[in-house]
Amino acid sequence: MEGKTQTAGEAARISVQLSVGGAAFGIAVGIIATLWLRFMFDNTHAEITLTVRLLQHALARASMTHDNKQGF
Helix, strand or coil: CCCCCCCHHHHHHHHHHHHHHHHHHHHHHHHHHHHHHHCCCCCHHHHHHHHHHHHHHHHHHHHHHHHHHHCC
16 A cells, blocks of 8 residues: 555454454355365265365455455
8 A cells, every 4th residue: 555554453454354354255165165065975076176176266366355455
């Protein structure tokens, strides 16, 4: 955030927002993955592919959200 100083209160608010939001997002992705994987019984390749793709999506989404909060 160029040219703008942050107060301690703003920094604390952003920190809490990112922490709580990150945990909530992780729980949501975990629930979605669990529900989706229940329908893929005994299909190892599909389970691995789904798990890796969900991880990639979750990390990319979290990174975009974090970058937006930091003003990049």
